[in-house]
Amino acid sequence: MSKLIIHLADQEFEVEINSPPDAEGFTSVSVNGEALRVAIAPAASPDATEWAIVDTRPYEVLFDRDMRSVQSIHGRHELRIRDLEAGVARPRSGDGRIKAPIPGIIANVLVELGQNVSVGEPILILEAMKMQNEITAPRAGAITTLNVQPGQTVVLHELLVEIS
Amino acid sequence: MSKLIIHLADQEFEVEINSPPDAEGFTSVSVNGEALRVAIAPAASPDATEWAIVDTRPYEVLFDRDMRSVQSIHGRHELRIRDLEAGVARPRSGDGRIKAPIPGIIANVLVELGQNVSVGEPILILEAMKMQNEITAPRAGAITTLNVQPGQTVVLHELLVEIS
């Protein structure tokens, strides 16, 4: 029915699911050929903590909204999911547009229009919740758009800078 | 704009509201001719605790789903609301149908088909959450439907008995 490749903490798992949940709520899952019985919480809000039981092992896990990381008492791990049936991997971000991740005030702009930047280079300082937050370049390239100046208030998701 | 009669703890209040909330979120309200500024929580789930501020007095209140009672630290009070603009009072229940208020097992049936009952007379015992709950007649009349027998499991809102 479904086959997925799960990248988790630098390991790769091939997960196959061939049938719907049984009467007890468990789904038979094969992970790298190993058979497991897995139950998960009924689809709730994506923000909620999910519970799951694998065979007799209960888990509480917290997935990101976009399922790019998972947190449990065993730590926080990067996650990558590829649905082989769907044929395509989900698109990655990194299109060079920097949007305001939180509302705040621009404390400082560290680049100029046309300037070339490398990945991770500080672009601007966004002040919010009494903290100065450094926003860095998601990719290398030239600054093609620069919409902000120091002192300016920005709203959530406002386009601040574009790199191309 | 709106005029309502509020019955609360055996007192009657005439409430008039003539304008939308001001910039600070307060609405000017007249209660029995007395002017008050009132702010309430933005419409949330009807199950949530609501906050309100009347002039400088904060409140936390919990209304029933059907707004027939209100709880606050000042107690729990019966409530009756009549919207004069709407022209009609909201219908009261009491049509003689007894539905299961909670799921459970019928422990005992205390009436027979055709029997005459008076208001408040015990009709049946519903066992749920380790408790025996007495269900009483919501109105006087004859038992015209009797759908249950002892030992039977009933689901929420299942029609158990009808009185007419």
Added chain:
Amino acid sequence: MFQKVLIANRGEIAVRIVRACRDLGLATVAVYEPGDMGALHVRLADEAYMLSSPQGYRDPEEMLTVALRSGVDAVHPGYGLISEDPGFKRACATAGITLVGPESEVSAQVRDKVGAIQRVQAAGIATTRPSSRTFDPEEGADLLAEAQQLGYPLVIKSCAGGHGRGTALVYSAEKLLNIAQRSSAQAQAAYRDGRIYLEAAIIPSRYIEVPILGDHHGNIIQLGDQDGSIQRNTRKIISEAPAPNLTPAQREAICNSAVEVARTFGLRGACTIEFVLDGAGNHFFSEVKPRIQVEHLVTEMITHIDVVREQLHIAAGLPLRISQAQVRCDGHAIFCRINAEDPWRGYLPSPGLISAFRLPGGPNVRVDSYAYAGAEVPVRYDSLLAKLVVWGAERGECLQRIQRALQELHIGGIQTNLSLLHMLITHPEFTSGNYTTAFSHLKLNVPTPPDSQLRDLAAIAALTYLSRARTARSTTPAAYTTGWHRDSRRLPQ
């Protein structure tokens, strides 16, 4: 100490035991009926096994199977369910698994309440006056004869439960058999045991309880007196420690009696010795609860002793870590039992989805619960939702704090007894400390707030009504019929 503990229970007490085990670094094994799959006690455990038998938590055989399969060296059964099932105790013993609780023979002795009273009497301790034996409610003539001998008023009590379900006061012979029938039916429903006995009534009276700890080395300590007189709908809903308005001499006498009773039965683990106090201040042994109690939190707050932790220590055969001299009962504690029920509709249980759950915080406040916003209160089980306890250096501070904590605690989506608790703890009879069991039957008239507050509430109600009506209009028609307009939620009165 053990390595791994099976928790043969559910709900708040199962969560409580998981917490105690984790605090000791022990691995935990949970069990669950299918409806409890996502319950907190399962989520927090290291392993979890589904119970597929229709008896679920009450099936001793499947419980033993899980214990063996998971390789635990101890089982903590909490209270209720199979915690006192003699067959389960024996099976665990045979399998070499320690059951946290009293041994079978001690358990059987104190479960025979009439026999227990007779034994305590023989040891020279004042007791209540019970009937000579237990009865089935069908034994009408014998019951009447026995009642005649005891004299009226008398109390009918269930053999299985405590002061709770099945207990009823009888003033005259005419009513005896009717009330006995009803008591027995209640006990049958609650405890699956319909047998009853009679006891000469003490009016006015108070219920004074003394928790004790006993180890396998003959050490027994008492953890101070507490008052459990206040019940509603047959459940103790408020407890406080120490019991108010007792003289030091009275406290000492009661606590000494408790230790003597414990010695008489050779009690081990955590037990509670219950006494009835008469109007003159004399105490009479009433019964032994050989298990952790719902209200053990008051004890923990005044002694700083984690009673479940000590139960595990004792069961592991370790000697008590503190002597009687080291037990320091410090300050005052008040406990409230929060139930999912509607006191204004005959205590109708209120299962469902908890849409809002705000806990009180700050110093000296504790809440134990299996619930949180988004959790489900299941239909099949007890209505106990949460336990609230506060501590204060003295009773006055405690009274302020319990009011504050109840104000902060908010639960939405289901009905609870919070408003009732607020009324009780602010009632002059409670705040004075001069209450007796009669306070349990007092009709509480909701005090009318001052006119200015009513006026404010009326304004709030009007605005809320208009806001909800607007919301209902602006959403789909379906919401209109399933929301607050839905008539089917309304209960027959």
Added chain:
Amino acid sequence: MFQKVLIANRGEIAVRIVRACRDLGLATVAVYEPGDMGALHVRLADEAYMLSSPQGYRDPEEMLTVALRSGVDAVHPGYGLISEDPGFKRACATAGITLVGPESEVSAQVRDKVGAIQRVQAAGIATTRPSSRTFDPEEGADLLAEAQQLGYPLVIKSCAGGHGRGTALVYSAEKLLNIAQRSSAQAQAAYRDGRIYLEAAIIPSRYIEVPILGDHHGNIIQLGDQDGSIQRNTRKIISEAPAPNLTPAQREAICNSAVEVARTFGLRGACTIEFVLDGAGNHFFSEVKPRIQVEHLVTEMITHIDVVREQLHIAAGLPLRISQAQVRCDGHAIFCRINAEDPWRGYLPSPGLISAFRLPGGPNVRVDSYAYAGAEVPVRYDSLLAKLVVWGAERGECLQRIQRALQELHIGGIQTNLSLLHMLITHPEFTSGNYTTAFSHLKLNVPTPPDSQLRDLAAIAALTYLSRARTARSTTPAAYTTGWHRDSRRLPQ
């Protein structure tokens, strides 16, 4: 004692003060900026006034207007905001309203950190070695000259803050001015005061703090030592009391120094005396925090003293109710500061709606917070979301319990530092108690769980992915674009 208290603050500390007042039976007056209208500190107060000035909580004039209008006899300003505004202090004094906190002159003395150190030195107590004066970051030449005299490595500290924002280690003259500039900017943003000073660095070092209480009758008591060495992102996020691995002689010496320092300044109310401990175990006075601290909960857990309650008692002119001999530091406490921030994205603050909030319960666990499921973490204020503290008879018990409590605590809808805290409190350097301030800078590699756990998590991720995809397909297209597929939430890395 007062009748009515204005709480000139917001968030968790405002809620904390409301609780203390209610526990004392005092009426409370809250203030709120428009965005905080439904905040918990407003809901729980007896009266609430909106602040309409654009400065909001930071406007001393409007605050005084509210104090006069509401007729309070005391103002509790908490920490931060206007709690140490000299103008507000004077205005309250003129109006005859008690401000709960140190008097203006004491406050000014300890705020001048270089001067304070010099004064303590003069009293014969060992101190850290600061620069001779404070600087503006523009004074490059003077800074370099002073640094030369102190020697490297040295620490740049902000005049306004504590060990927090603005503190930076400098190893060589080349970097001094750059780092000084950045420190000053950080301090300016956080505390609206960009002045800095230098201090000879002590490496390795620990921060040991001693809370004290002083009344208006000359009584000063200390409440034991605690360790505040662990910071992340310039904030103390873990504290414990007592500080691990000190000899009784060291503790005594440090606590005695704290009382001497307090006497030197004539400190009143609740203050904290901070020391730096060098590798050889010598302690050096560093500064005085003349206010209630975020981590005052550790003190409360080991002493059973409600520090805010005592602040109110002292401000009312009452003598301390306990002597030094009566202070019993009992057991151990560990405190965690829970922030709405994402440690894996450079500690980016995470405001928003809290969709899930499950608090830990059980014995010896306390959480103070303004939050609950359904509450909003506002954008404008500090990221402090909740304070968690646990108590244990000894440190080992405490370590188990803090792990358990962090496991139980779940917050959804926003990012928090819970995973980071879990990693820190299970790190061998922390559990051994052998940590120094260097632990704050340690890069924490997420430990890889055993393969079997990763395999289980992979299976759970796969099923969850399919379940979410199904849900997304079955709802309207809008949900698809606003739900977890929404790309715009993704932050630049």
